[in-house]
Amino acid sequence: MVTYVVxxxxxxxxxxxxxxxxxxxxxxxxPGDPVLVMMGxxxxxxxxxxxxxxxxxxxxxxxxxxxxxxxALHGDFGESLKYRGQPVGRLMAKRLTVTVQFNxxxxxxxxxVGIPLGILAALNRNNLIDYFIVLLTVAGISLPxxxxxxxxxWFLAARFHLLPSGGWDGIFSRRIIMPTLVxxxxxxxxxxxxxxxxxxxxxxxxxxRTARAKGLREYTVIVAHALRNAxxxxxxxxxxxxxxxxxxxxxxxxxxxxxxxGRLVWDAFGARDYxxxxxYTLLVAxxxxxANLFVDVCYRFVDPRIRYG
Amino acid sequence: xxxLEIKGLKTRFFTEDGVVHAVNGISYDLExxxxxxxxxxxxxxxxxxxxxxxxxxxxxxxxxxxxxxxxEGRDILKMDPDDVRxxxxxxxxMVFQDPMTSLNPVLTIGRQIDEALELHMGMDKHQARQRTxxxxxxVGIAEAADRADDYPHQFSGGMRQRVMxxxxxxxxxxxxxxxxxxxxxxxxxxxxxxxxVKRLREDIGMAIVWITHDLGIIAGLAERVIVMYxxxxxxxxxxxxxxxxxxxPYTIGLLGSLPRLDETRKRRLFxxxxxxxxxxxxxxxxxFAPRCDYVIDRCWEETPPLEPVTLGHEIACWxxxxxxxxxxxxx
Ligand SMILES: Nc1ncnc2c1ncn2[C@@H]1O[C@H](COP(=O)(O)OP(=O)(O)O)[C@@H](O)[C@H]1O
Ligand SMILES: [Mg+2]
Numbered sequence: 251m252v253t254y255v256v257x258x259x260x261x262x263x264x265x266x267x268x269x270x271x272x273x274x275x276x277x278x279x280x281p282g283d284p285v286l287v288m289m290g291x292x293x294x295x296x297x298x299x300x301x302x303x304x305x306x307x308x309x310x311x312x313x314x315x316x317x318x319x320x321x322a323l324h325g326d327f328g329e330s331l332k333y334r335g336q337p338v339g340r341l342m343a344k345r346l347t348v349t350v351q352f353n354x355x356x357x358x359x360x361x362x363v364g365i366p367l368g369i370l371a372a373l374n375r376n377n378l379i380d381y382f383i384v385l386l387t388v389a390g391i392s393l394p395x396x397x398x399x400x401x402x403x404w405f406l407a408a409r410f411h412l413l414p415s416g417g418w419d420g421i422f423s424r425r426i427i428m429p430t431l432v433x434x435x436x437x438x439x440x441x442x443x444x445x446x447x448x449x450x451x452x453x454x455x456x457x458x459r460t461a462r463a464k465g466l467r468e469y470t471v472i473v474a475h476a477l478r479n480a481x482x483x484x485x486x487x488x489x490x491x492x493x494x495x496x497x498x499x500x501x502x503x504x505x506x507x508x509x510x511x512g513r514l515v516w517d518a519f520g521a522r523d524y525x526x527x528x529x530y531t532l533l534v535a536x537x538x539x540x541a542n543l544f545v546d547v548c549y550r551f552v553d554p555r556i557r558y559g
Numbered sequence: 560x561x562x563l564e565i566k567g568l569k570t571r572f573f574t575e576d577g578v579v580h581a582v583n584g585i586s587y588d589l590e591x592x593x594x595x596x597x598x599x600x601x602x603x604x605x606x607x608x609x610x611x612x613x614x615x616x617x618x619x620x621x622x623x624x625x626x627x628x629x630x631e632g633r634d635i636l637k638m639d640p641d642d643v644r645x646x647x648x649x650x651x652x653m654v655f656q657d658p659m660t661s662l663n664p665v666l667t668i669g670r671q672i673d674e675a676l677e678l679h680m681g682m683d684k685h686q687a688r689q690r691t692x693x694x695x696x697x698v699g700i701a702e703a704a705d706r707a708d709d710y711p712h713q714f715s716g717g718m719r720q721r722v723m724x725x726x727x728x729x730x731x732x733x734x735x736x737x738x739x740x741x742x743x744x745x746x747x748x749x750x751x752x753x754x755x756v757k758r759l760r761e762d763i764g765m766a767i768v769w770i771t772h773d774l775g776i777i778a779g780l781a782e783r784v785i786v787m788y789x790x791x792x793x794x795x796x797x798x799x800x801x802x803x804x805x806x807x808p809y810t811i812g813l814l815g816s817l818p819r820l821d822e823t824r825k826r827r828l829f830x831x832x833x834x835x836x837x838x839x840x841x842x843x844x845x846x847f848a849p850r851c852d853y854v855i856d857r858c859w860e861e862t863p864p865l866e867p868v869t870l871g872h873e874i875a876c877w878x879x880x881x882x883x884x885x886x887x888x889x890x
Contacts, residue, residue, distance in 0.1 A: 455660065456655060456660040457662055460655065460662065460663070463652070464675045465645065465646070465675070467644065474666075479663070479664065555710070
């Protein structure tokens with residue numbers, strides 16, 4: 251088990267190195283020149299060259315990349331080009347805390363609502379409760395946040411003043427309620443759908459019939475025999491969402507005025523602020539890799555059929 | 560009074576394609592300590608008939624639409640769910656066809672046996688585990704104390720079926736229903752399992768309903784045999800009569816397709832033509848008529864009732880095969 255985790259972790263630096271290289275190359279050879287964006291289209295070419303030289307952007311590609319990697323290893327991800335003088339690490343850390351906190355809350359609500367509803371629907375297969383839940387799920391999956399958000403804001407905030415329309419004041423403030431409600435709909439719907447499908451499949455299995463043939467109470471049959479089998483495959487979705495925790499929703503953060511990483515990165519793209527884009531790409535790659543590993547490790551604990559390899 | 564009396568049991572499945580007439584009014588008795596064989600081709604309602612006895616039919620789409628299942632004089636079909644659960648696994652236990660899928664993959668086999676003991680025998684965890692280990696030893700699992708903590712995937716098919724048997728026998732049931740317990744296993748393992756069940760029958764003295772589509776297995780195991788076809792019982796007899804003097808054309812067909820070791824003359828191995836009917840649109844008349852070599856006009860109009868031909872030997876057939884010639888050549 252430990253060997254397995256170590257082996258997987260050893261791959262991570264190589265992965266990051268390659269992803270970093272690609273992103274770096276795209277930044278350097280791709281469209282848009284950060285210096286021109288910074289100084290304006292009609293900047294004096296000599297001045298631009300000077301700035302470029304100061305920033306080290308006129309060195310050979312591999313030298314620049316090696317330099318970047320070397321500094322990154324020491325925790326220095328460079329300075330933002332847009333916010334001159336601001337270290338990328340510090341700039342992102344602040345935004346990242348907000349995004350991660352917010353996403354964790356959204357995901358927790360999605361799981362807490364989605365899984366029980368999914369089970370409820372499965373246990374009521376093909377009756378009104380099931381149909382109602384399935385209907386909600388379809389709506390939840392197909393309605394885009396962009397459509398729900400304004401309605402929720404108008405209804406809950408503007409019209410009836412029930413909730414603040416967003417903003418950020420930490421996870422224990424009332425401000426978080428509306429964005430959470432709106433954003434949790436999607437994940438909740440995904441969990442309902444998957445839980446229901448898994449549960450229906452498991453309830454048809456021979457071993458559930460064996461459990462009933464033993465004389466077990468229906469509650470025991472569901473909880474001790476069916477549920478665990480139905481929940482195991484959900485870890486995969488869970489892992490994907492976990493990886494997504496660090497990536498802020500660009501649009502949603504803007505709509506609800508949440509000062510998360512999504513906004514920062516959006517602006518960075520506009521400004522060709524490569525140090526920020528680089529750091530963000532590496533962060534997301536790392537998050538997905540670690541989330542994947544975490545899920546694999548979890549599987550080994552919840553599913554006895556998977557052995558340490 | 561027989562231990563288990565089934566009277567006019569009818570089970571249907573209400574599916575999108577139509578109503579599946581899976582069990583069409585079957586009746587039989589099981590005596591204390593007796594062994595009854597149920598044979599028939601696959602799809603003829605054997606499993607559904609015994610699942611109905613335990614009220615384990617998935618509902619919907621299934622429904623028991625008629626009949627009685629008297630166990631020790633009480634109708635299981637009329638019991639409230641709590642009482643049914645006290646019978647299941649405790650008084651009547653079941654071993655299923657596919658040992659690969661019948662055990663829960665995420666629970667240890669020990670746990671899966673313990674829970675029945677805790678439930679029905681009121682044992683605590685420790686007592687239950689002691690008993691589980693004894694049971695596993697009884698069914699021939701080596702190093703039972705260690706293996707109890709293993710998961711189903713760590714056992715072979717034959718071993719899993721032994722575990723299923725240990726589980727079924729854990730609460731000393733009066734009746735063991737074995738639904739094709741050896742069909743999924745290879746021949747040597749099959750023989751071992753049959754020997755095991757015979758030995759346990761001696762020790763525990765439970766009655767057995769043994770389902771199979773293989774007439775060869777039943778001969779050495781049961782006293783009485785029921786032959787099912789399309790959800791009906793078409794012949795019922797002692798093992799001796801059924802093999803020595805089969806009277807229903809279907810049984811004759813089944814026996815004819817069985818290779819025999821004691822055959823002196825070389826006989827052409829014969830297999831029945833045609834397929835069993837679709838249980839969704841069962842036509843009136845004898846369900847076997849389309850495949851029958853002895854068919855007469857009446858067979859197409861009226862379903863024959865199960866009636867005695869000799870003492871303890873009943874068939875559902877309008878024709879006396881002893882005194883008629885096949886109207887169609889056997890092929
Ligand atoms: N859950 C179900 N839904 C619909 N039809 C079913 C179901 N279970 C069994 N049947 C039908 O009932 C009939 C009898 O099946 P079964 O008792 O399993 O046959 P077998 O004699 O092989 O055990 C078959 O036609 C089968 O298709
Ligand atoms: Mg069957």
